[in-house]
Amino acid sequence: MDGIMSKLRNLDAYPKINEDFYSRTLSGGLITIASSVLMLLLFITELRLYLHAVTETKLMVDTSRGETLRINFDVTFPALPCSILSLDAMDISGEQHLDVKHDIIKKRLDSRGNVIESRPDGIGAPKIEKPLQKHGGRLEHNETYCGSCFGAEESDDHCCNNCEDVREAYRKKGWALSNPDLVDQCKREGFLQRIKEEEGEGCNVYGFLEVNKVAGNFHFAPGKSFQQSGVHVHDLMAFQKDTFNVSHHINRLSFGEYFPGVVNPLDGVHWNQESPSGMYQYFIKVVPTVYTDVGGHTIQSNQFSVTEHFRSAEAGLLQSLPGVFFFYDLSPIKVTFMEEHVSFLHFLTNVCAIVGGVFTVSGILDSFIYHSQKAIKKKMELGKFS
Structure with missing residues (x-):
């Protein structure tokens, strides 16, 4: 038995040093x-990494089809009244949304930026006081009101009962409304008077657009938009102004839902116009993004990058089209973010590496200091006896 125990001792790969x-x-x-303190701090750091999810990023080709793109915006124009500001959206598929009013809220602002009034988009309700009928006479008590569209009627029974109806009928015809005071509805509602009263005011417009997931643009510009000879133009004559200040502050602009870690580069961007008039352009590259949290909940959203450019009205044709334009294009590459926990085996391996690494380095350091002190002490002793 003693021989066997002796052989086992000889196999010991960890020989012990006598305490002497x-x-x-x-x-x-x-x-x-x-x-010990360093190992404890590293252990706590590793534990926090283990308890919190890590995000894995992947790139892949975007093969989605037939989806829509939601554009959320909140833009302030300190020098453009709400009554003259319109929003249009169009894309390369040919679809157009002119003078968008649904899902849009406008806030009238005074010169100091304080809110005067908040309302859905639109000029307002007409005040009917014996208005002019379509047949030319004035409204009588026993008649139903049907206002004239002043040559822009789509059919014999088409009625334009307020200024906005007339402007819309003109827009569909591709006509510009040169003098609103010649239109009974606009004169009765005080269209030009209201524009003059709002002079010097600003406008905050916010809401969202739901557009096709293809390249396109949306823009904020003064005037009623329409197509004339295949060209997109705005009716600016109705406002009787030569220049428009399109200075603006983008409070928020995003494509799709919010997800953790997203950075929208246009949030908080401010631009102040110095030239008389012109077109401010943002060229945006939208990158489809899928975010999946640790619980498996998936958010379909987008990130984007942007470049900016200003085109002065001196370029000729742009003189009739001032505004702020956002041109967006979609990247064919999709980014996926996936949250996941680190495995316990990975955590245990890292802890062992921390303990072993710190122990080894501290042992080397201790040995260096000990032998250095011993060598210095020996030299000092030799110096005394010499």
Whole structure:
């Protein structure tokens, strides 16, 4: 039995040092405390990484089809009244949304930026006081009101009962409304008077657009938009102004839902117009993004990058089209973010690596300090006897 035990001792890969050969030092004690504290801090850091999810990023080709793109916006125009500001959207498929009013809220602002009034988009309700009928006479008590569209009627029974109806009928015909005071509805509602009263005011417009997921643009511009000889133009004559200040502040602009970590580069961007008039352009590259949290909930959204450019009205044709334009294009590459927890085996391996690494480095450091002190002490002793 003793022979077997002796053979087992010879197989010991971890030979023990007799305690008589141990030498405990002050420097060794300090290094032990420091290494213990360091191991504890590294362990806590690793534990926090283990308890919190990590995000894995992947790139892939976007093969989605037939989807829509939601554009959320909140833009302030300090020098453009709400009554003259319109929003249009169009894309390369040919679909157009002119003078968008649904899902849009406008806030009238005074010169200091304070809110005067908040309302859905539109000029307002007409005040009917014996208005002019389509047949030319004035409204009588026993008649139903049917206002004239002043040559822009789509059919014999088409009625334009307020100024906005007339402007819309003109827009569909591709005509510009040169003098609203010649239109009974606009004169009765005080269209030009209201524009003059709002002079010097600003407008905050916010809401969202639901558009096709293809390249396109949306823009904020003064005037009623329409197509004339295949060209997109705005009726600016009705406002009797030569220049428009399109200075603006983008409070928020995003494509799709919010997801953790998203950065929208146009949030908080401000631009102040110095030239008389012109077109401010943002060229946006939209990158489809899918975010999946640790619970498996998926958010379909987008990120984007942007470049900016200003085109002065001196370029000729742009003189009739001032505004702020957002041209967007879609990237064929989709980014996916996926949250997931680190495995326990990975955590355990890292802890072992931390303990082993700190212990080894501190041992080397302690050995260096100990032998250095011993060598210095020996030289000092030799110097005394020489």
